[in-house]
Amino acid sequence: MTAPTARIAGEESARDQGLARGVGLWSFTFSILNGVVGAGIVALPASMAAAAGGYAPFAYLAVALVMAAVVVCFAEGGSRVPTSGGAYGTVEAAFGKGAGFLAGIYMWLASVLACGGIAAALCDALGALVPALAGVGPRLAILLLILGGISWINVRSAGLAAGVIAWGTVIKLVPLGLFVAVGGLALLVGHDPAPAAVAPQGGHFSEAMLLALFAFCGMETPLGASGEVADPTRTVPRATILAMLCVLVLYVAIQVVAQGLLGAALAGSAEPLADGMRQISPALGLVLLAGGILSRFVWIGSDVLGAPRVLFAFARDGMLPAWLGAAHPRFATPHIAIWVHSAIAFALAATGTFTRLAILSTLATAGLYFLACAAALVLRRRGVAILGTPLSFRILPLAAGMGMASMVVLVAIARIDEILAFVGLTFASLALYAVMRPRIARAA
Template sequence: MATTAIKEEAVHRDAGLAREIGVWSFAATIINVVVGGGIFAAPAALAGSVGAWAPFALLACGIAMGAIVLCCAEAGSRVPSSGGTYAYVEAAFGRGPGFVCGMMLWLSCVLAAGGIAAAFADAIVALYPVGPAGVQRVVLIVAVMMLVTGINLRGAREGARFAGVMTVVKLVPLLVFVGVGAFWIDPQNLKPTGEVDPGSFGAAIILSIFTFSGMETMLSASGEVSRPEKTVPRALMLAMAGVLLLYIAIQTVAQGLLGPQLATAKEPLAQALGVVHPALIPLIAVGAAISRGAWLGSDVLGAPRILFAFARDGFLPVALGQVNDRTQVPTAAILTHATIGTALALAGEFTWLVLLSALATAPIYIGACLAAVKLRREDVQLIGPAFRVPGLGIASAVGVLSMIALIALGQPNEIIGLFAAIGLSTLLYFLRR
């Protein structure tokens, strides 16, 4: 696809949208969508795989994800258009691969939205039961989805501002956990014991990657980012570096407080902080619930832009590609995504929805890594001078190989489901043509 044609398509796709999201707002929304409820449970699973070696597994994961982040940073500076990774892959390899990537991206987002909304409601019901649990669960799911949808319907700036505020709120209990718990660490608990077989260490790295995914959701709102050729790479690298440091700190403190007990803890952060004082346990429990609700705010800000981009490109009904004249947001796309996410939350459970979502990110990241190399080779720059990553070829290879490893470590039925979804998306593309 010639650069001129790519520019014309991007201009058409983003027409009517307001570029109002700056570096700090964009970084905050990325942190919000990456630091979800999973970090409140992940330390136990990591400790169960590799014990006190878990912080090193997180660091290794950070290298793998860092390679993907660098590829997305360069690709995002070259093609800062609605749809994010869908737009990168389409610009590099054409409409067919772009459509498949976009379908996997939206599928990942909507499955995660359903899973997180379900987990949010289940956590509140467990903490504060009021009346029949089933009824309370339905009310909570519908209420939280209506809240975040209503905010995002008011405008991209309002959606980003809400996500930014909620990011601060959700980080408070995690920072309290690290800041307070660090003074109660038992150094003996941090000493790795025994050997860890490569399979367990590899599984821990893959598990860590699940907790780092999510940036692709917010990249879908790149069509509403101000000075995107600079804002996208800066915000992306700032956010993901902060997330890596936070995760390593959380894992280290949890291990230092609980030691071998961390591997079997059902609520690891709450139980770890209980070592300091039992009165601190509710802080983490409430923080986990707020974290999940806040995550939905960023999802409803970013993910509907995939449907919007699809509609602008002729793959979905025209109504989904229309922008509200007053709020300058794709109203129909937002309502459609939120409605499907709500239905999934009401019908499903957190575990299987989020697991399917996490595995679906692998081909998205592979596509983004390969697209970054192709876009540089063809010198695609839609707005201004692109951000250039030193050693982009190496970063792309590391990202692709790490995602292939993630797929290989999935269960057979999950791998079959992943390739079935890719095959179905390919079929839909040819049928739609």
Template sequence: MATTPELAVEQQGRDHGLVRAMGVFAFAAAITNEVVGAGIYTLPAKMASSAGTTAPYAYIACLIAMGAVVLCFSEAGSRISTSGGPYGYVEAAFGKMLGFVAGVLLWLSAVLAAGGIAVAATDMAGAAFPFLVQPVVREILIVGLLAIMAGINIVGVDLAAKVLGWATMIKVLPLILFLVVGGIALAMGHRAEAPITHIPNANFGHAVILAMFALTGMETPLAASGEVRDPARTVPRALILAMGLIGLLYVAIQLIAATLFGAGLMHSAAPLADALGTIDPRLRAPLLAGACFSMVIWLGSDFLGAPRVLFAFARDGLLPAALGKVHPRWRTPHWAILVHFLFAVALALTGTFEQLAILSTLAIAPLYFLACASAVILRSRGIATLGKPLSLPGIPVIAGFGMLCMAIMVALADWNEIGALAGVLVGSCLLYLVMRPRTPKQS
């Protein structure tokens, strides 16, 4: 393991050419934008159909688990601030092979989610405008959405951060409308005629996995940590601020939607819009528009963070050198962004939202497991590359709890899904052994 000064030189070399332009607000906005994407508008229905009246408890269970993970990410991110985010934490703690595995999981989860959310955004737009469901038009729209987000991120990280910051503020307005109008309606006694009841064959484990998908995403903006200003302070503050607010938001929305719409929530394609529609049908339109806008802007955060994993791999000699190049004018990893775009397009054109969302969630659990363990190792070795790091009391206990929760999360999946995840882990190790830079033999 390298000493702290050697590690700092290595991390700074990996980020050479990038600009540290993002502060607390911009970085918290990127995290919020990444997490508050498709899930907040679509998953309340799937949660209700999977777990019935216990759906809010699935969110709470995930929030408790994610609380431990967020604290571990906050400490590790304050100690290692580099392109690739969790990839850098795990690599510094456990070596290059596990670092590579973590990076593969991070990128795979992000690109699967990008494809799924591009599909969801297009399908929701098709629900409002039927001509968009025609195959050719639908495919053009998918490619166009992804291309716009890729283009914004290629032009410059500062522009992307500003766009995401303002867009995040705009896209939460429909959610605020939902909370305010829905809360007032509940206070005035508005209730669904047929409330949600207990489901005899409820699948609480499936609901937990879906809730996990709704709450994941912070790891993708963290991959752009090499472009964060004063990272030892900015990373933990932005993480805790964003994830704390998101947790409260999700539970409140699930409870309001279930009370307003009742049993109808379990079969709704646009649950929040339909829930407000029970108060006044005219309220559906702003929620539908907000859902589409939210998904599109979510893609912006995905393209801000995930391609930096490919960039970090290339800078470390694990992928073709072209992916590690920075655009001479815009100072962004343009080739890495283009490759991410191509994979996202391929997935979106061949998969469904639910399939891609489940696979994305399962890829994240072992990454969170490794990141929690990394926080303990980095603390024990006194590693900090830029500034005084965060030092949380009880981090070994917090990390152990987070690791246990992630192991349980994987165990809740179907056996074929667990097998696919195991294949990814083994395949990543084999790929590293093939692609790792060779040390020249001494003569």
């Protein structure tokens, strides 16, 4: 074992101490699938059509090629450092605690921005179902009720929150399968698309690609449980590749069916899946609308269960103020981190739209993916392999180069205000790390 490998193995084994490696291939595959197929896909077909018109499926395919390169890097990096934290662990192993901190911040930012976007979309869905709920006052009340209620459940009991999410996760996949199956059958028998009052403008393929990347994001969250995966050098990469292939097929199918059912009207739909099903049956439309609302609710619950733990862990490691690492004296949950995360998501949802928040979340994820691709190259060059023989893809240098270049391009094609916000947050995160560094050294 090389010296870098021995040092990293010691650090990572300490992180995973006490964890049982009992998660197998299929359970981990479905975990990644669930993490990627979030609530955003319920509203995304309309945003994609508004940006790229009938070319929206090609945006998914283009981003899938980029994601294939990123998945190769995640797969090899994860097989070399199969530790709790996923990308955060591989980046820290390759570049040190400062880069690891930045990767963790990117993960959290992507989560809280996505949470705000999904919460905003949930309000839009409820407004479509009950027009009286579409105003500003009802919107704020809905956000307070949903985010406050989910946060309260998480503060009271993580086990209860996880149980609710588990059942909701099974239920949320049913409407998606129903939409593809019933809608696809209707198209095969000659369904005519709905008329549109205004034709979509399209012509913003770059925005469609950013939105498509948002749809593909999420694998980094379940990969954070790599420290509990059986035979991780084989299971982690195989599960990642299988899950992402399934995601691509599902997303393209949903977009194609939505375009076939709604035609030019898709771009202006607030609830594209529900509106598409209404073309076939009003009852099925209500089922899809209810399923979309439930899917968003479940995703927010999952986010509030997991993402605040990043703030909590950073605070416990000395990387953020200590008060964020406080545990509730009665319920033994990270209550302050939960409320802080939810309060930020509330402010984002109250002031932003799904599309804009989704793109900002994508930029944070692009930063994380760039670091993860670079980390895979560095870990190979150093010969790091802390648990068995790792994967060694011949195309890794090409994949890492393609992945890093693509992330730079995807950030560059965003709006200037979005780019400035991303750059500002990056420098603010690095400045925060510099301020907290003495405390981190003492905690170590």
